[in-house]
Amino acid sequence: MPLPSKRTVAVWFDDGHIRLIEQDVPELRPGSIAVDVRASSVSPGSEFSWGRDRREVMGGWRTLTEHRGSPEAGSEPTPYRGYSNAGIVIAVGEGVTRFAPGDRVACIGVGHAVHTDTAVVPHNLAVHLPEPVSYVEGSYGMLMGTALNALRRADLKFGETYAVVGLGVVGQLTAQLHMLAGNRVIGWDTVPFRTEIARKWGIDAAVTVGPEDPVARTREFTGGYGLDGGAIAFGGEASKAVQSLARCMKRTPDGHPVGPIVVVGLARFAYLDHEAAGETNIDIRSAMRTGPGYHDEAWESGAAYPPVLVRWTTTTNLELCMRLIAEGKLDVDTLITHVIPFADADAGISHALEDPDRMLGVVFTRDG
Known part of the structure; x- marks a missing residue:
């Protein structure tokens, strides 16, 4: 297939379409x-942001x-x-020697692995698709890599307990990876459908915040x-969630909560409410x-980093994620609720938004 001169790109506009x-x-x-793109995943936490600094309204x-439906919605891309x-x-x-025409690949990268029919991607941001x-499934490389990086940043040991607050796709993947690493995991979310999905793939425990007391x-x-x-x-305001999580952490004999809280994304919160959490030895990462x-x-x-010094790069993290899917250890398929033809992207999203609380993983696809 020759490299085309033009391509079609799906772009979000300020009006949410x-x-x-x-x-x-x-x-x-x-x-x-x-790359002749066959599927691209939508990341609502990153792709839907509006306002002067693009963070006033989180995704x-x-x-x-x-x-x-907002009267303040604009019309600019x-x-x-x-x-x-x-x-x-x-x-x-x-x-480039790692790839040849005809290879199946998963790709990531802002400005590179976009919603399109033809993508041009730096080769270290691509891996072979088993x-x-x-x-x-492969189109979720970015969120899988982010979840795996969150696992590494937590630095927990085998058998320890962990809570994931927010069971969107990246939260579900973070929970799965921690369980694969030998941790016991409890997930929290305010949307019952998301806790149902987590139970479906086998999370150790899930709490629907509101009907249940997560603490x-x-x-x-x-x-x-x-914990x-x-x-x-x-993303968005998370002060109450952080304070609730702090109340669940293991404590020193004099009552100080201890342990890492890893922030996966653009949550905003006051560091800690000391009246609720007490003096703290919590690490925010x-x-x-x-x-x-x-x-x-x-x-x-x-350019390469010496493997003996940097074992887990973005590439090797992505390769591991794809291998875990191929081996049936990482379940991405259960997280995907909507597969929408690329040519009908806006109409498909509009239809799915009739029940937004039953949307989780959304993918645009092309038959080729």
């Missing part, structure tokens, strides 16, 4: 590959529904057009010992990337 626009295919530079399917897809290599740039793994349930889950760590896996290398342009296009 998607429009398909035509643009030139980016130049195939040394160290990059061109989520409920937020998108509300924003579409946003910077958001996806960052995770999968497809077939159609051309390789100078110096044959048992579908393009739809009481979590203390019971840990046998009174307290060894936790994650905040949603951010995990917004897929591992070393991401956003290092030289590395993305081919």
Whole structure:
């Protein structure tokens, strides 16, 4: 298949709708590959943000529904057009030896692995897609890599207990990976459908916040010992969630909560409410990337880090995630609720938004 000169890109606009626009295919530079895209995943926490600094209104399917009816919604294109897809290599740039035309690949990267029919991606932001793994599953590379980086940032030990607050796709993946690493995991969410999904794939425990008291349930889950760590896996205001999580952590003899809370995404919160949590030895850690290398342009296009010093780069993290899917250990398929034809992206999203609380994983697909 020859490299086309034009491509179609699905772009989010300020009014909360998607429009398909035509643009030139980016130049195939040394160290990059061109991909005939077959599937791209939607990340609502990142792709739906509006306001002067793009963080005044944080993402989520409920937020998108509300924003579409807002009189303040504009009509300009946003910077958001996806960052995770999968497809077939159609051309390789100078110096690329890892891939050849015809290879199935999963790709990530803001500005690279967009919602489109033809993507040009730095080759270290792509990995081979094992044959048992579908393009739809492979299109979740970015969120899988982010979840795996969150696992590494938590640095828990085998057998320890962990809570994931927010069971969107990245929260569900974070929970699964912690369980694969030998941790016991409890998940919290305010949406019953999400806790149902978590139970479906086999989470150790799940709490629907509101009908259930997450603090009481979590203390019971840990046998009174307290959590060894936790994650905040949603965007927007999270002060109450962080304070509730702090109340569940293990404590020193004089009552100080101890352990890491990993923030996966763009949550906002006061550091801690000391009246609620007491003096604290909690470590707040951010995990917004897929591992070393991401956003290092030289590395993305081919420069290498010594494996003996940097074992887990973005590439090796992605390779591990794809292998875990191929081996049936990481369940992405259960998280996908809507598969929408790329050509009908806006209409498909509009139909799905009739019941936003039953939306989780959403993927745009092309038959080729």
